[in-house]
Amino acid sequence: MSKLAIPSLHQALRKSFTNLESNQKVWKSVLAECSPLMVSLGNLAEQSRALSNVQISNTPLRDFPDLEDRLRFKLSHATDVVLGKLNEKMSSLQSVKDSISNQASGVLQLYEQNADSLDMAAVTERSATTPSVVDMLEWLQDAERHYRQQLLRRKYLLQMLRADDLSSLESAPHRWKSLDSPDAEDRITDTLCKVSFFMESQ
Amino acid sequence: MEGPADDVTVRSANRKCSALTGSARKTKDNAADWHNLMIKWDKLSEEGFNMAANIANLRRTQSDQLQAGTPPPGAGAAELQHECSGLQDVIDKMAAVLTKMKRLVTSQRGVRELEEFQFGGEGRKVPLFHSWTTKQFEDSSCVLLEAFGQELRLKQAILQELAHTTTSDLCMVYLTCWLHQPFIPPQARLTLEALLLETGHRLL
Numbered sequence: 281m282s283k284l285a286i287p288s289l290h291q292a293l294r295k296s297f298t299n300l301e302s303n304q305k306v307w308k309s310v311l312a313e314c315s316p317l318m319v320s321l322g323n324l325a326e327q328s329r330a331l332s333n334v335q336i337s338n339t340p341l342r343d344f345p346d347l348e349d350r351l352r353f354k355l356s357h358a359t360d361v362v363l364g365k366l367n368e369k370m371s372s373l374q375s376v377k378d379s380i381s382n383q384a385s386g387v388l389q390l391y392e393q394n395a396d397s398l399d400m401a402a403v404t405e406r407s408a409t410t411p412s413v414v415d416m417l418e419w420l421q422d423a424e425r426h427y428r429q430q431l432l433r434r435k436y437l438l439q440m441l442r443a444d445d446l447s448s449l450e451s452a453p454h455r456w457k458s459l460d461s462p463d464a465e466d467r468i469t470d471t472l473c474k475v476s477f478f479m480e481s482q
Numbered sequence: 483m484e485g486p487a488d489d490v491t492v493r494s495a496n497r498k499c500s501a502l503t504g505s506a507r508k509t510k511d512n513a514a515d516w517h518n519l520m521i522k523w524d525k526l527s528e529e530g531f532n533m534a535a536n537i538a539n540l541r542r543t544q545s546d547q548l549q550a551g552t553p554p555p556g557a558g559a560a561e562l563q564h565e566c567s568g569l570q571d572v573i574d575k576m577a578a579v580l581t582k583m584k585r586l587v588t589s590q591r592g593v594r595e596l597e598e599f600q601f602g603g604e605g606r607k608v609p610l611f612h613s614w615t616t617k618q619f620e621d622s623s624c625v626l627l628e629a630f631g632q633e634l635r636l637k638q639a640i641l642q643e644l645a646h647t648t649t650s651d652l653c654m655v656y657l658t659c660w661l662h663q664p665f666i667p668p669q670a671r672l673t674l675e676a677l678l679l680e681t682g683h684r685l686l
């Protein structure tokens with residue numbers, strides 16, 4: 281029985297890692313597209329702040345009717361547009377994360393279904409080219425957890441932003457950047473290296 | 483103006499394809515001209531923004547140097563002068579665009595007056611295109627002209643003041659004004675789209 285389960289587990293793991301590899305690339309590129317949008321958001325907040333610091337009626341712009349209201353409207357409109365684009369990016373990140381989660385839980389489920397028939401030696405056995413099944417399951421779970429947390433944190437940050445809350449908008453680019461977690465990303469890259477022979481086998 | 487504007491280019495070449503004549507011909511051509519002039523305006527505005535940003539930065543560097551006690555070098559002033567005259571050129575070109583817009587309004591008013599002469603005070607009984615009356619074309623043109631006229635005045639004021647402003651907040655407000663064009667509301671883009679849709683440049 282365990283002889284049959286291991287190859288099918290291997291097959292499922294292979295598929296999951298291939299999926300993880302392509303999703304990691306998509307994730308990175310979508311995240312890179314978010315950076316300029318976050319910069320725009322910060323710039324718009326800076327412009328709104330400057331407008332609040334200036335008393336238009338004391339400047340040469342006083343002759344223009346309702347300039348301040350019009351400018352505020354334009355600024356909040358532009359902010360809305362940027363936030364809308366960021367939300368679209370978040371949907372892309374969400375689908376990347378969903379795909380990784382589905383793969384990870386699928387493999388885990390397959391393992392659990394066969395857990396009774398698998399003996400300890402079979403799942404911990406490893407060779408120079410093939411890591412053990414338990415290691416690979418763990419790496420997959422780690423990667424899934426990383427993307428899940430990343431998504432939640434970034435989503436939360438965006439959801440807390442309000443067009444009329446200047447200080448939150450001003451600090452957003454910095455806070456967004458501080459969510460970057462290069463170590464965790466590197467670990468996933470390492471994992472993919474460790475399983476590269478395994479992925480190519482068969 | 484924001485938004486993709488160039489998805490349908492209205493070229494003078496397509497004008498010959500349809501067999502419109504008289505008021506309809508004139509009105510449709512005017513709509514195409516509005517489209518092209520507004521694109522031209524946006525390009526000029528973008529070009530001018532970079533110059534305005536340079537002016538603001540040069541001015542800030544100068545005042546920083548003054549505060550630091552180092553005498554400002556003459557080169558900065560020459561560069562500032564150069565950028566200012568560049569921005570003046572851009573504004574002159576925008577004024578030329580506005581003059582052309584004024585002509586469109588005059589032309590559209592002419593169409594309306596002609597039709598009143600032809601058909602009486604009520605104007606024509608059957609619409610020129612889908613549903614608009616001749617008066618509506620004139621009104622839309624007036625709305626657009628009003629917006630761009632006010633915006634040009636604002637840009638001229640910014641040019642006058644920008645190089646003489648030392649407070650960074652006010653500088654930023656000038657740049658924000660230039661960039662976001664507060665007197666051209668998002669509705670202006672919709673008005674143009676309505677004009678293009680009505681005259682058949684955009685398909686229903």
